[in-house]
Amino acid sequence: MCVLAHIIEAAGIATVALASMRPxxxxxxxxxxxxxxxxxxxPLGRPSDPEFQHDVIGRAFALLDATSGPVIESHxxxxxxxxxxxxxxxPPAFDGDASxxxxxxxxxxxxxxxxxxxxxxxSVGRAIDADTVPAAIEALERVAAGTPLKxxxxxxKNTVAVCHDVRTYYEEAAVELANGPLGSGRAIENWFxxxxxxxxxxxxxxxxxxxxxxxxxxxxxxxxxxx
Amino acid sequence: xxxxxxxxSHAGSLPAPEFPNPAFVTPVPLAQAKVAIVTSAxxxxxxxxxxxxxxxSYRSIPREARDLVLGHxxxxxxxxxxxxxxxxxxxxxxxxxxxxxRVIGSVADRHYSxxxxxxxxxxTIIHDSGPAAAAELKADGVDVxxxxxx
Numbered sequence: 001m002c003v004l005a006h007i008i009e010a011a012g013i014a015t016v017a018l019a020s021m022r023p024x025x026x027x028x029x030x031x032x033x034x035x036x037x038x039x040x041x042x043p044l045g046r047p048s049d050p051e052f053q054h055d056v057i058g059r060a061f062a063l064l065d066a067t068s069g070p071v072i073e074s075h076x077x078x079x080x081x082x083x084x085x086x087x088x089x090x091p092p093a094f095d096g097d098a099s100x101x102x103x104x105x106x107x108x109x110x111x112x113x114x115x116x117x118x119x120x121x122x123s124v125g126r127a128i129d130a131d132t133v134p135a136a137i138e139a140l141e142r143v144a145a146g147t148p149l150k151x152x153x154x155x156x157k158n159t160v161a162v163c164h165d166v167r168t169y170y171e172e173a174a175v176e177l178a179n180g181p182l183g184s185g186r187a188i189e190n191w192f193x194x195x196x197x198x199x200x201x202x203x204x205x206x207x208x209x210x211x212x213x214x215x216x217x218x219x220x221x222x223x224x225x226x227x
Numbered sequence: 228x229x230x231x232x233x234x235x236s237h238a239g240s241l242p243a244p245e246f247p248n249p250a251f252v253t254p255v256p257l258a259q260a261k262v263a264i265v266t267s268a269x270x271x272x273x274x275x276x277x278x279x280x281x282x283x284s285y286r287s288i289p290r291e292a293r294d295l296v297l298g299h300x301x302x303x304x305x306x307x308x309x310x311x312x313x314x315x316x317x318x319x320x321x322x323x324x325x326x327x328x329r330v331i332g333s334v335a336d337r338h339y340s341x342x343x344x345x346x347x348x349x350x351t352i353i354h355d356s357g358p359a360a361a362a363e364l365k366a367d368g369v370d371v372x373x374x375x376x377x
Contacts, residue, residue, distance in 0.1 A: 003349055004265060004341065004357055006246045008372050011361035014254035017374040021235050027243040030374075031251050040231045041304035043375045044321075047312035053321050060373060061257055061331075069251045081231050081305070115310070121273050121294040123306070160280075164302065175310050185305035186230055224303045225237075226230045 005030035016060045018043045025072055032063035033072040039081040039185020046079065047182075082187035085195050088177040099141060101197035102134045105169070111176040112169055124168045127156030133169045136162050137198055144204035149214055159209065163202050163222040167192055170199070193227055203227060234303050244349055255332075260370035262325075263335035265360070267343035268309070268316045268377035269298035278342045283351035285360045288338045290319070299377055301344045316375060335369050343377050 002025055005015040009031050019025035020043060022035040036056060038045040044053045056075060063071055091110070093103040112130060116122045124130050132155045139154040140163075149159070156162040167189075174188045182188065193199040202223055209219035254260055269278040271286040278286075278298040288295065295317065297309050308315040319338070325331045339360045345352060364372060 002374070002376075003244060003352065004267070004360075005372075005374055006249050007353065007357035008265065008361045008364060008374075009250040009252050011358065011365050012250075012252055013361065013364055013369055013372055014252040014260075015372045015374060018376060020376055021238050023235075023239040024241075024243065029246070029249065031249065039305050039308070040234055041306060041377055042308040042315045043377065044315045044318050047308040047315040050314070050321065050324070053314055053318055054324070057318060057321055057325070057373070061371075064254055064257060064371065067253070070249075081229065083229075086307075119310070121296060123297045123310075125296075126277065126298075160300070160302075164300070167302070168306065171307050172310050175307065182307060182311055185308060188307035189230070189305060221300070221302055224230050226233050 002028035002030035002033060005033075014064060016063050018056070018060060019072075022072070022074060029070040031069040031071070032066060033070065034060040034063060034075060035072060036075040037078040039079060042079075042185055045075070045077070079184060081185040082183045082190060084183070084187065085190035086174060086183045086187040087179045088174050088191055088195075089179050090177065098134070099138070099197075101137050101141065101201045104197045105134045105137055108170065108173040108177065112173040115172050115176045122168070122172060124165045124172065126164050127158050127161035128165045130169055132156070133166055136166055137201055140166075140201050140205040144201055144208050146208060148212060149209060149218070159218050160221040166198055166202060170196060189224065193223065230303065244353060254371050257331055257371070258329060259332040261333045261335050261368055262322055262331045262371045262373060263364055263367065263369045264317060264319065264322070264338040264375060265341070265364075265372050266317055266338075266375045266377065267341050268375065269300070269342035270295045270317055270340040271298050272296070281345065282342045283345065283356050285339050285341045285356050287363065288317075288340055290334055290336050290338065299343060304377060316377060318373070318375070332370070335364075335367055337363070337367055339364065
């Protein structure tokens with residue numbers, strides 16, 4: 001991001017960059033940088049908090065008064081990522097023949113549909129659509145049980161893209177299912193990987209693929225690196 | 228289990244490109260400035276072409292668009308904040324408010340999005356797609372760019 005600041009400034013346009021990582025920002029030395037020690041993925045700090053977002057933007061725009069650079073300042077508020085999981089009300093499983101994960105995925109479909117209706121858009125669809133999520137989970141269950149990837153009939157084929165879609169399907173539904181505040185960064189990620197059946201299936205399939213010896217990029221990016 | 232700490236540590240260990248004699252532009256007063264957002268969140272309209280892995284290209288986002296997909300390929304950051312409120316990544320509604328309040332001159336008609344997870348050398352961004360987006364911003368009459376990282 002700070003690299004783009006140099007490029008845009010070279011075209012004759014003033015820039016101010018928000019930065020999540022101060023050491024990186026210092027290294028790149030963009031003309032004007034406001035560093036915010038906020039959860040990664042939240043450069044404005046807090047969703048649904050216009051006042052805080054305006055505070056961040058105001059401090060960033062104040063750097064435009066500097067007469068020389070590089071100038072870098074840090075926002076005084078530090079926001080930690082969540083250490084626990086968001087609390088979600090899961091619908092009761094209704095499909096006795098399906099595995100717990102597949103039944104769970106079908107069970108949250110109405111919540112997913114509600115959030116898509118409300119937002120008008122979904123980030124599911126990189127490799128599979130919402131209708132295909134249960135079949136993808138079934139394939140990941142086969143992988144986790146030891147079926148080689150090439151024989152697992154994974155819809156969408158690309159393991160990283162499919163896992164993105166499964167996770168996003170759950171995480172978008174979670175915004176509807178939450179029993180209250182959505183929490184800080186990663187609270188919903190923690191819920192998906194630590195409390196849902198599908199999250200456990202993704203992690204088990206990832207481990208099985210690593211053990212199978214498939215190339216590193218095929219399995220590693222199926223989940224965040226620290227998992 | 229922290230996810231952000233190892234990402235910060237990893238990013239801090241990567242080499243950064245050098246910019247000898249970097250430009251430093253003095254903008255017009257903010258109250259007269261046309262402002263655009265450039266983000267590395269790989270945002271794109273649902274109807275637009277999705278970002279591929281290691282995609283070095285960019286998308287333009289019309290000022291009025293809110294049907295935005297988070298197309299970033301990295302699994303290593305929070306996405307739920309964006310689902311709740313896109314302004315936490317792409318503060319377009321905040322810019323509109325600032326324009327109404329006459330804190331900024333105006334909001335640009337087009338904003339731009341790159342994918343943050345780039346090949347390590349950044350060569351295409353530095354020599355090709357970055358300057359191309361900058362030229363579009365210049366043609367749009369933009370005075371100030373707010374960059375938001377993911």
